[in-house]
Amino acid sequence: xxxxxxxxxxxxxxxxxxxxxxxxxxxxxxxxxxxxxxSGKTTLARAFLGLLTPISGNIWYGDQTLKKADLxxxxxxxxxxxxxxxxxxxxxxGRSVAEALPRHARHRVAELLEQVGLDxxxxxxxxxxxxxxxxxxxxxARALAVGPRLLILDEPTSALDVTVQARxxxxxxxxxxxxxxxxxxxxxxxxxxxxxYVLFAGRVVESGPTGDLLAKPAHPYTRALRDAVPKLGGxxxxxxxxxxxxxxxxxxxxxxGCPYRLRCPLAAPVxxxxxxxxxxxxxxxxxxxxxxxxxx
Amino acid sequence: MTHDAPPLRRSLPxxxxxxxxxxxxxxxxxxxxxxxxxxxxxxxxxxxxxxxxRLRPPSAEHWFGTDQVGRDVLxxxxxxxxxxxxxxxxxxxxxxxAGVTLGVVAxxxxxxxxxxxxxxxxxxxxxxxxxxxxxxxxxxxxxxxxVILAIAVTWWxxxxxxxxxxxxxxxxxPYVDAARCLGVPxxxxxxxxxxxxxxxxxxxxxSLDAGGVILTAAALSYLGLGAQEPTAExxxxxxxxxxxxxxxxxxxxxxxxxxxxxAFAFNVLGEGLRGALDPRRVR
Amino acid sequence: xxxxxxLKVCYAxxxxxxxxxxxxxxxxxxxxxxxxxSGKSTTLLALLGLTDGADVSGxxxxxxxxxxxxxxxxxxxxxxxxxxxxLQSPQAALSPATxxxxxxxxxxxxHGRDDGAAAMARAMEAxxxxxxxxRRYPHEVSxxxxxxxxxxxxxxxxAEVILADEPTSALDVTVQAExxxxxRRLRAERDLALLLVSHDLALVSTIADRVLVMKDGAVVESGPAARVLAEPAHPYTRELLEALx
Numbered sequence: 001x002x003x004x005x006x007x008x009x010x011x012x013x014x015x016x017x018x019x020x021x022x023x024x025x026x027x028x029x030x031x032x033x034x035x036x037x038x039s040g041k042t043t044l045a046r047a048f049l050g051l052l053t054p055i056s057g058n059i060w061y062g063d064q065t066l067k068k069a070d071l072x073x074x075x076x077x078x079x080x081x082x083x084x085x086x087x088x089x090x091x092x093x094g095r096s097v098a099e100a101l102p103r104h105a106r107h108r109v110a111e112l113l114e115q116v117g118l119d120x121x122x123x124x125x126x127x128x129x130x131x132x133x134x135x136x137x138x139x140x141a142r143a144l145a146v147g148p149r150l151l152i153l154d155e156p157t158s159a160l161d162v163t164v165q166a167r168x169x170x171x172x173x174x175x176x177x178x179x180x181x182x183x184x185x186x187x188x189x190x191x192x193x194x195x196x197y198v199l200f201a202g203r204v205v206e207s208g209p210t211g212d213l214l215a216k217p218a219h220p221y222t223r224a225l226r227d228a229v230p231k232l233g234g235x236x237x238x239x240x241x242x243x244x245x246x247x248x249x250x251x252x253x254x255x256x257g258c259p260y261r262l263r264c265p266l267a268a269p270v271x272x273x274x275x276x277x278x279x280x281x282x283x284x285x286x287x288x289x290x291x292x293x294x295x296x
Numbered sequence: 297m298t299h300d301a302p303p304l305r306r307s308l309p310x311x312x313x314x315x316x317x318x319x320x321x322x323x324x325x326x327x328x329x330x331x332x333x334x335x336x337x338x339x340x341x342x343x344x345x346x347x348x349x350r351l352r353p354p355s356a357e358h359w360f361g362t363d364q365v366g367r368d369v370l371x372x373x374x375x376x377x378x379x380x381x382x383x384x385x386x387x388x389x390x391x392x393x394a395g396v397t398l399g400v401v402a403x404x405x406x407x408x409x410x411x412x413x414x415x416x417x418x419x420x421x422x423x424x425x426x427x428x429x430x431x432x433x434x435x436x437x438x439x440x441x442x443v444i445l446a447i448a449v450t451w452w453x454x455x456x457x458x459x460x461x462x463x464x465x466x467x468x469x470p471y472v473d474a475a476r477c478l479g480v481p482x483x484x485x486x487x488x489x490x491x492x493x494x495x496x497x498x499x500x501x502x503s504l505d506a507g508g509v510i511l512t513a514a515a516l517s518y519l520g521l522g523a524q525e526p527t528a529e530x531x532x533x534x535x536x537x538x539x540x541x542x543x544x545x546x547x548x549x550x551x552x553x554x555x556x557x558x559a560f561a562f563n564v565l566g567e568g569l570r571g572a573l574d575p576r577r578v579r
Numbered sequence: 580x581x582x583x584x585x586l587k588v589c590y591a592x593x594x595x596x597x598x599x600x601x602x603x604x605x606x607x608x609x610x611x612x613x614x615x616x617s618g619k620s621t622t623l624l625a626l627l628g629l630t631d632g633a634d635v636s637g638x639x640x641x642x643x644x645x646x647x648x649x650x651x652x653x654x655x656x657x658x659x660x661x662x663x664x665x666l667q668s669p670q671a672a673l674s675p676a677t678x679x680x681x682x683x684x685x686x687x688x689x690h691g692r693d694d695g696a697a698a699m700a701r702a703m704e705a706x707x708x709x710x711x712x713x714r715r716y717p718h719e720v721s722x723x724x725x726x727x728x729x730x731x732x733x734x735x736x737x738a739e740v741i742l743a744d745e746p747t748s749a750l751d752v753t754v755q756a757e758x759x760x761x762x763r764r765l766r767a768e769r770d771l772a773l774l775l776v777s778h779d780l781a782l783v784s785t786i787a788d789r790v791l792v793m794k795d796g797a798v799v800e801s802g803p804a805a806r807v808l809a810e811p812a813h814p815y816t817r818e819l820l821e822a823l824x
Contacts, residue, residue, distance in 0.1 A: 036751035037722075049477050075479035086470030090492050096471075099488070100478045132615070139474075146478065161614035162778060166822040184751060187823075228756040230782040232823060233808055236763060237756040237785060 002026055003150050003178060004048060004078060009057035011043050017055060018043050019202040026150060026180050029194030032210060033182045034225070040202035041182045045154045048180060049080050079148035081156050081172075086139055087127040093138045094123025100145035112141040116171060133164035140171065150178045158185060186214060186229055198222045200260055201253035208283025218285040220264045220293060258288065266292060317568020323561035327554075331377035338371040343526055351544045361546035363537065369546060373554050376528040380558070383443055383529075384509040388502050390448040395455025396491075396498055402456065403463025404482070404490050414460065417453040425450035426515065433521035440529075443513050443522040451509070458501055462494040469493075496573050504566030507559030514555050530555045580605055580662075580740045580772035581626060586637035588618070588625050595633075595796050596621040605739065608766060608773040610787035610804070612780055612819070618796040619776045623742050626774070627658050642739055660690045663733030665743040669725045673717035680713030683732055690736055702735035703728075706761045723754035727761055734765065740772045741765075748778065759786060780819055784808050792816050 004026045011019040019040040024031070026048075035041040046052040047059055050066050059066040061074050080086075087096050097109045110120035116137040127135055136156065143151055156172065157165040169191055172179070181192050189196050189210055197207040198219065206219040217223040230237045253259040261271040266289045277286040287293075330337060339359075346366035354361045360369035402413040420428075429446040436442045466472065467490060475485050514531025516522035523529035525536075530551045537547035583601035587594055596618035603609045613619040624630050626639055628646045639646040642661045644653055658664070666672060673682060680699065687694035700710035706727040712720060720728065726746060733741055741762070747755035763786055765771050777783050783790060784804055791801040792813065800813040811817045 036753065046473075049473070051473055051476060072479060075477060078477075080474060080477050082470040082474060086474050088471040088475075088489050088493070091488070099475065099480060142474065142478075162780070162822040163614065163818055186752075224753055228752040230755075230759075230779065230785045232781045232820070233784050233805070234781075235785065237752070237759060237782070 003062065004180075005060050006044070006048065007058050007060060009044070009047060009054045009059065011040070011047050011052060011054055013043075017202065019047075021057065022199075022202075022204055023057075024197055024204070024207075026178060027195055028178060030179045030181060030192050032189035032193035032196035033180060033199060034184065034186065034189055034196055035182075035199035036184050036225075038201075039199040041199050042154060043202075044199070045080070045152050045180070045182050048152055049078065050074060076146050077149045079143035079146060079151055081140055081143050081151055081153045083136075083139075083155055083159050085135075085159070087135060087142075089127055092124055092126055093130065093135075096127075097123070097138065097142045097145055100142055108145070112145055113138070115144065116141045117167075131164075132160050133168060136160060136164075136168050137171070140168075140175075144175070144177075148177055150180070151175070153179055153181045153183075155183055155185075156181075157188060158183065186226060190214060198225070203259060203286065204277060204284075205260065205287065206283065206285045208285075212283060218280055218283060218290045218293065219260075219287045220266050220289075221260050223293070224263075258286075260287075314568045314571065316564050317572070320561040320564030320566075320568060323557065324565060327377060327558050327561065328381060330374055331381050334371075334374040334378055338368075338374045340368040340371045342371060342375050342528065343367070344371075351540070351547070353544070354546055360550045361544070363533075363547050364540065364544075369533075369550050372528045372533060373530070373551055376530045376533060376551060377554065377558075379440060379523055379527060379529040380510050380513060380531075380555070383440060383447070383513045384506050386444045387447045387451055387509045387513075388505060390444070391452040392455050392498060392502060394448075395452035396459045396494075398452075399456040399459030400463045400486055400491050400494055403460040403465075403494070404467045404486050406464065406467070410460070410464075413456065417456045420450065420453040421457075423450065426512065429512065429516060430519070430521060433516055438521050438524055440523050440527065443516050446516065446521075447509055447512050451505070454505075455498065455501070459494050459498055462497055463490050466490050466493045500566055500570045500573060502566075503562055503569055505562075506566075507562035510555060510559050510562075580642055581609075581774060582638075582640040583626070584638040586622065586625060586639060587635070588621050588630055589634040589636075590632065596625065596793075597797050598622055598637075598791070598793075599798065600801075601791065603740070603772045603774050605772050606766060606770040607789070608775060608787045609789045609791070610775040610777055610783040611791045611793055612777060612783055613793035614778055614819075616795065617793040619793050620744050622793070623664075623744050623774065623776050626742060627662060627664060628654050629658075629664075656690070659686070660692075660736045661738060662740040662742060663730075663736065663738040665726070665729050665733065665741055665746045667745040668722070668749050669729040670717050670720075670722065672729075673725065675717055678714055678716055679720070679728055683713065683728075683735060686732060687735060692736055699735060702731040705734050705765065706731045707757070721754070722750050723758060726750065726758050730758075730761060730765070734769070738771070740774070742774045742776075744776045745778065746775070747782070755782070762786070780808070781823055792819070 002025045006022055006024045009019065009022050010017050022044060033041050033044065043052065047054055050071065061069040066074065087093060094109050097112055098106050101108055109123055113120045113123060118134060118137050122130065122134065130138065153172065157168050160168060169188065173192055179192065181189060183189060193210050195208070196210040196213050197204050198221065200221050206213060206217070206222045213222060214226055217226055228237050254262050257272040258275050261267040264271065268289060270288045275286045275288045277284050280290055344367065349362050349366045350364055352358055352362045358368050358370065360373065363369055398413050402410040428450045432446040432449060433442050472485060472489050475489055513522060514534065517529050517531030518535040520535065523532050533551035534548055541548045581601065581603040583598055586596065586598040588596040601609070611619040611622060621630060625635050626641055626646065635647060642657055644657050646654065683699055684694045699713060703710045703713065708724060708727050708731060712724060717725065747758050750758060759782065762773060766773050775783065775787060787804045789802065790804045790807045791798050792807065792815065793799065794815050800807055800811065800816045807816060808820065811820055
């Protein structure tokens with residue numbers, strides 16, 4: 001059984017939902033949640049962390065909903081790793097890590113810092129006295145302090161330099177926790193997640209094994225995302241999709257029918273009906289025209 | 297705003313090149329020193345009345361002249377500074393303590409608790425400040441303590457407003473979320489993370505307000521509702537000497553100048569602090 | 580269009596950028612690649628004389644103007660008009676209470692260019708933006724639209740050189756692809772010289788003719804993009820390449 005899963009979760013701030021009816025299992029081997037800004041991925045992360053209560057649907061922690069679950073146990077099991085800027089700017093980083101520990105275990109700060117590859121002497125520094133990569137390591141050490149079984153990683157490397165990014169990814173890959181990785185960066189998902197979900201306008205548009213998903217995207221949006229990533233020495237990144245006077249990707253998600261249809265090169269009249277999330281060749285996809293997609 | 301205001305310590309060096317602010321700071325230090333050291337600095341005992349030397353103009357013996365009962369004006373100004381500064385410090389301490397506590401709680405908690413706190417605050421803000429102070433001062437016994445209470449009652453809501461909005465923005469920072477995910481209880485989160493990170497604008501406001509409180513206290517005294525004879529207080533001195541302004545200007549002018557200068561110094565320092573702590577000036 | 584020799588930028592005696600040679604001709608795209616603190620952005624700013632408080636020495640010519648010795652008036656005429664700067668987050672640089680169209684018209688008037696509706700619409704269409712967007716306020720457009728508006732502004736002002744500092748790193752990949760597409764097309768159609776500062780080697784490899792790799796203020800490697808990326812000579816370039824996923 002999975003430790004944490006979302007079942008038909010709709011989320012929002014105030015009345016307007018930004019995540020619609022999402023079901024997602026955090027299975028073994030890492031789960032990736034891919035989406036661009038405004039896709040609702042961070043909102044979903046907050047729900048998984050118990051920081052936001054669903055408007056409808058449930059977050060299941062084991063066999064209990066998060067509302068009824070023992071929060072102390074939950075907080076021990078599930079920890080976030082946000083961006084490096086998630087350290088209190090006024091607090092020495094050692095104290096930030098120690099905050100997670102019970103009083104008698106404060107001596108473990110040094111041990112935790114070493115575990116993430118930092119000199120324990122850095123504990124006396126404040127965040128602005130560390131480099132971005134060091135700060136990110138402190139954030140990871142803080143999350144590890146309570147001995148979590150699952151890490152919710154929200155763009156853990158996107159603010160870092162590439163060489164630093166690579167080392168942080170190595171560190172994350174070496175941890176024996178389960179993980180939900182939220183990112184816009186396809187390469188990171190490929191490395192850390194066996195399964196992936198693609199989110200568009202608050203809806204899961206495709207999910208399945210990460211390798212398959214990126215090799216043979218079934219949803220036109222997944223394909224657009226993949227093709228837009230520049231490859232070393234490759235052709236200029238493709239802005240696939242419909243071209244129009246306003247420029248295609250700027251088209252707002254449709255509020256009725258398929259949310260992607262205003263940008264979709266395959267859009268057809270049928271797309272004015274909301275596409276169900278259906279099984280297709282070992283994955284799930286929410287597209288009426290997935291079968292008509294060019295093979296690539 | 298995505299930047300955190302830099303901690304005060306790192307801002308101080310940047311404050312120094314600001315000549316105005318430095319001037320204000322020096323002035324404040326001088327005023328405070330003068331008030332604290334009044335018993336040693338004052339050329340005459342505080343209440344020494346010399347009826348024969350009434351209304352002497354400034355001279356070598358009495359630099360600032362003497363008042364209508366023959367007291368040395370300089371002496372009274374030095375001692376008066378103690379009263380005025382004490383009133384300012386007390387009002388600001390009470391206002392900030394009450395205001396910031398409520399504000400930070402409201403800002404962090406949000407929801408209904410926030411609504412309740414903010415509505416109560418609004419009620420206090422709805423009264424014209426001076427009028428409320430006046431009413432209180434009339435009902436209660438006039439005196440220094442009454443002045444403090446009367447002004448503080450109208451002053452704290454501003455601090456609630458200010459710190460609530462700052463705290464609400466701090467509460468959305470990822471480090472606060474991280475602490476919540478660690479299961480840190482809300483009061484500790486407020487104390488450890490929200491409060492320290494909300495204080496910078498409060499400090500600036502305190503400095504800007506000090507002048508205002510001194511002026512308000514002087515106004516209340518001037519209206520006869522504040523400090524009473526024989527307490528030395530700047531506003532009271534102005535009030536008592538007002539009829540003499542055309543004939544014996546020094547009785548009014550020097551305490552008036554003291555009020556003006558001190559209020560000005562605090563304002564200049566506050567503006568300087570605001571500039572130095574403004575995150576937009578961080579490179 | 581850009582010609583740099585022995586450029587040194589120092590802050591308080593510390594050299595933060597040292598570029599012996601940098602040339603960008605019309606229709607060319609040159610990229611400066613590096614990580615934070617490499618001096619790549621400083622170099623870009625120095626080209627327009629925008630490094631306040633720094634000691635800049637060497638020789639810089641942009642659009643035929645000697646940046647280090649030219650009078651301020653001549654420099655202002657270059658900046659923003661013939662040589663346009665495009666930043667990472669253009670929205671922050673746009674006055675929030677002013678419609679984009681008003682912003683553009685003011686800039687055009689300031690530089691004595693054609694500020695008619697037709698000229699503005701042409702510039703917008705050159706970057707694939709609907710001219711109707713000119714009626715919006717900065718917060719009403721997306722990051723990609725704002726970035727393309729910044730480029731449209733440069734086009735309308737008759738820019739011959741675009742200096743872009745991480746122009747797409749705040750954007751989603753699909754939007755990045757579009758902005759890059761616009762830049763490539765303008766370069767081909769208008770013979771625009773493009774100096775691009777970026778941390779993204781993969782992106783740079785798809786559009787730049789030549790690359791300068793900077794680290795800690797120094798240029799560690801430079802040459803044709805294809806050569807530098809295929810046979811990196813410097814260990815740091817190799818490290819950068821290996822870090823790519």
